[in-house]
Amino acid sequence: MNDIPEAAVQPSARLSITRASHADAEVLTAAGEIDASTIPLLSEALSGASTATAGGARTVLDLSAVTFMDSTGINALLTGHRAAEEAGGWLRLAGLDGPVWRVVELVGVHHVLSCHPSVAEALDA
Template sequence: MTPPSEQPPPVELSIRSHREADDGTLVIEVTGEVDLDTAPHLAAAIIECLDREAGRGPCILDLTAVTFLDSAGLTVLLQATRHAGRRHASLPVVVDANRPVIRPIEVTGLDDVLALYHTVDEALQAPRP
């Protein structure tokens, strides 16, 4: 067992939602690491947004401040996109092309499945289903 002083600090994930003033779109801003421990929290936030906003407006997932994304996070993104599709909605995902998030998305081919944008403004301008 590792002594407490040598244990790594707990992984942090911050999820904050806010409305865009112009059209009422709900933006979910995610900060930190999305991994096996934190992915369920992200999944719950996305599903809650999609279910609550159904018929009222879109949800945008902003991952530009995410520093790590593993397979559990990729699974959440895929499942959330499918959930949105079943609700006849979209889930625009905002990623910074220079951050560590885009690499696993591209390597797994999810860039062909997810609705990816580089800025929230770009996602706001995207056509809706």
């Protein structure tokens, strides 16, 4: 895997996102809470990822350190998924657990987005 140093996307008090390139994909790692007040940061990160990867937007979003996500997060994930597909790529989710997995499962996003236990598995899928 050819990694470049991680770069932080402007963190808020309740959400931080780091970005790292892995071969032909970008990995975004979110930590904290995803809700109406932090959604601009996630949306910006997903939007940037959809234009940053050559040959199509290939992004893994690691949610293992996210402790809360509401419906605004679901909307951002679906918007990011749609943008990635339109650019000829994909958005895969990794590390969903506890309350975040519950929200994703409850609204059926796991039927639309590719969900994986780890970043490594998402990159290999």
